[in-house]
Amino acid sequence: MKSPSYAFHRLRFHPRLTLWSFLFLFFLLLFFFCSPPAASSGGKRRSLKTTGNSERARLGPNWEAKARNSARPRSNSGLTVLVTGAAGFVGTHVSVALKKRGDGVVGLDNFNNYYETGLKKARKSLLERQGVYIIDADAGVRYAMQNPNSYIHSNVNGFVSLLEACKNANPQPSIVWASSSSVYGLNSKVPFSEKDRTDQPASLYAATKKAGEEIAHTYNHIYGLSITGLRFFTVYGPWGRPDMAYYFFTKDILRGKEIKIFEGANHATVARDFTYIDDVAKGCLAALDTAKKSTGSGGEKRGSAQLRIYNLGNTSPVPVGRLVSILEKLLKVKARKKVLPMPGNGDVLFTHANISLARKELGYKPTTDLETGLKKFVKWYLGYYGAKKKSAW
Numbered sequence: 001m002k003s004p005s006y007a008f009h010r011l012r013f014h015p016r017l018t019l020w021s022f023l024f025l026f027f028l029l030l031f032f033f034c035s036p037p038a039a040s041s042g043g044k045r046r047s048l049k050t051t052g053n054s055e056r057a058r059l060g061p062n063w064e065a066k067a068r069n070s071a072r073p074r075s076n077s078g079l080t081v082l083v084t085g086a087a088g089f090v091g092t093h094v095s096v097a098l099k100k101r102g103d104g105v106v107g108l109d110n111f112n113n114y115y116e117t118g119l120k121k122a123r124k125s126l127l128e129r130q131g132v133y134i135i136d137a138d139a140g141v142r143y144a145m146q147n148p149n150s151y152i153h154s155n156v157n158g159f160v161s162l163l164e165a166c167k168n169a170n171p172q173p174s175i176v177w178a179s180s181s182s183v184y185g186l187n188s189k190v191p192f193s194e195k196d197r198t199d200q201p202a203s204l205y206a207a208t209k210k211a212g213e214e215i216a217h218t219y220n221h222i223y224g225l226s227i228t229g230l231r232f233f234t235v236y237g238p239w240g241r242p243d244m245a246y247y248f249f250t251k252d253i254l255r256g257k258e259i260k261i262f263e264g265a266n267h268a269t270v271a272r273d274f275t276y277i278d279d280v281a282k283g284c285l286a287a288l289d290t291a292k293k294s295t296g297s298g299g300e301k302r303g304s305a306q307l308r309i310y311n312l313g314n315t316s317p318v319p320v321g322r323l324v325s326i327l328e329k330l331l332k333v334k335a336r337k338k339v340l341p342m343p344g345n346g347d348v349l350f351t352h353a354n355i356s357l358a359r360k361e362l363g364y365k366p367t368t369d370l371e372t373g374l375k376k377f378v379k380w381y382l383g384y385y386g387a388k389k390k391s392a393w
Contacts, residue, residue: 063133063135066133067106067133067135069133070104070105070106070131070132070133071104071105071106071133072104073102073103073104074102074103074104075102078101078102078103078104079098079103079104079288080103080104080105081098081103081104081105081106081288082106082107082108082173083095083098083105083106083107083108084107084108084109084162085108085109085178086105086107086108086109086127086132086134087107087109087111087120087121087123087124087127087134088109088120088123089235089239089240089241089277090178090232090235090277090280090281090284091107091109092123092126092127092239093237093239093277093278093280093281094281094284094285095107095127095130095132096126096127096130096132097281097282097284097285098285098288099130099131099132100130101285105132106132106133106134106135107127107132107133107134107135108134108135109124109134109135109136110136111136112150114243115241115242115243116242119239119242122384123239124136126239151204151205151208152208155205155208155209155211155212156208156211156212156215159177159212159215159216160215162175162177163175163215163216163219163223163225166219166225166294167219167223167225167296167299168298168299169298170297170298171293171294171297172223172224172225172226172293172294172295172296172297173294174225174226174227174228174288174291174292174293174294174306175216175225175226175227175228175291175294176227176228176229176230176284176287176288176291177212177216177227177228177229177230178229178230178232179209179212179213179229179230179231179232179309180205180206180209180231180232181231181232181233181234181273181311181313181351181353182201182202182203182205182206182209182348183198183201183206183209183210183213183231184196184198184348184351185198185199185200185201185202185203185206185348186200186201186202186348187200190350190352191315191352191353191354192311192351192352192353192354193311193354193356193357194231194309194310194311194354194357198210198213202347202348203347212229213229213309216229216307217307220305220306220307221307222301223296223299223300223301224294224295224296224300224301224302224303224304224305225294225296225305226291226292226293226294226295226305226306226307227305227306227307227308228287228291228306228307228308228309228310229308229309229310230283230284230287230309230310230312231309231310231311231312231313231353232275232280232312232313233272233273233274233275233311233312233313233314233351233353234272234273234274234275234313234351235275235276235277235280236274236275236276236277236373236374236377237276237277237278237373237376237377237380238277238376238377238379238380238381239277239380240277240377245320245323246274246323246327246374246377247377247381249323249324249327249335250327250331250377250378250381252335253324253327253328253331253333253335254331254333256333256336257336258336258337258338259324259335259336259337259338260338260339260340261320261321261324261337261338261339261340262320262339262340262341262342262343262347263339263340263341263342264341264342264349265341268349269319269320269321269349270319270320270342270349270350271317271318271319271320271349271350271351271352272317272318272320272323272350272351273313273314273315273316273317273318273351273352273353274314274318274323274370274373275312275313275314275353275366276314276366276368276372276373276376277373278368279312279314279364279366279367279368280312282364283310283312283358283362283364284312286358286362286363286364287308287310287362290361290362291306292305292306308361310355310357310358310361310362310364311353311354311355311357311358312353312355312358312364313351313352313353313355313366314353314366314368314370315352315353315354315355315366316369316370317350317351317352318370322370323370323374324337326370326371326374327374327378330374330375330378331378
């Protein structure tokens with residue numbers, strides 16, 4: 001089960017970072033997100049100046065004041081954080097958690113149509129009610145499974161664009177970004193440890209996330225950027241992603257549609273290390289809080305910088321059949337099930353996170369079991385898709 005094709009990053013700044021440093025990063029990133037993947041090397045590219053002017057006009061005359069207010073922490077000890085992919089599932093929850101504890105937050109999202117954009121717009125409204133301002137880059141990238149180039153555009157090109165902007169900033173920010181448990185690929189040793197091999201990706205998506213980790217190492221080594229990568233394990237919960245099994249199982253069970261449950265060779269059980277969104281958000285904030293300063297300035301390295309990678313999972317794999325049983329109980333509806341062989345689409349049979357490193361260095365401790373987390377998700381789902389579309393927040 002994959003994360004969305006776009007990358008999710010959090011950039012930590014100290015409160016003294018000027019608004020102009022923010023604008024510098026915004027317009028470099030907007031230039032990337034507003035430019036579709038090039039079809040050929042001969043295609044024309046819009047200039048940064050032209051893109052910046054058009055974005056200023058579209059965002060309106062007061063966007064800078066809104067961004068400034070949103071970025072301002074409530075205390076001198078608070079962080080100022082730029083969240084890319086802020087209208088995404090994890091991005092929304094992390095943004096709200098940061099704002100609630102008093103940090104300054106500004107979001108950036110391209111609102112691509114990897115899944116229904118209406119859900120992302122609803123998340124944006126939620127964030128605005130929490131005082132988080134989001135800049136809409138409005139890219140319209142196609143659904144990544146139908147266009148493999150979008151994986152490369154977001155997970156590789158997008159990550160490099162982010163790192164390029166950060167390396168030239170003065171001061172440089174610290175970066176926390178989303179890798180994925182998919183980097184473990186065909187690794188058969190479980191539970192997965194950060195020390196295990198990650199050179200056997202089972203999908204293009206996994207390969208792009210592994211590429212991101214290597215690229216992060218390069219920018220850390222050459223430019224002194226402080227970078228922390230987080231390998232998420234099957235994140236679920238309210239405001240989740242419609243392309244994830246727990247979400248579309250809920251939808252299909254309620255509609256009386258048949259759901260497909262996959263199994264491995266010789267009827268092997270498919271299991272996932274389902275991790276509740278609040279536990280993941282706490283891990284993200286812990287990574288931010290323990291991130292050290294970058295050591296470079298204006299593209300030049302001044303000394304060695306922090307480079308870290310952590311698993312964020314629940315360390316308790318659950319068979320997919322058990323997931324369905326819990327949903328049947330919570331929805332009070334019997335599912336129509338069809339068991340099929342697992343297709344060769346890059347999904348793996350089993351995921352299981354070893355979180356000992358995150359527990360030791362971040363204080364990360366997931367506390368939500370699957371039934372408790374699904375109960376919260378179902379409550380949100382029935383409210384969001386009910387007649388009055390009420391939010392669970």
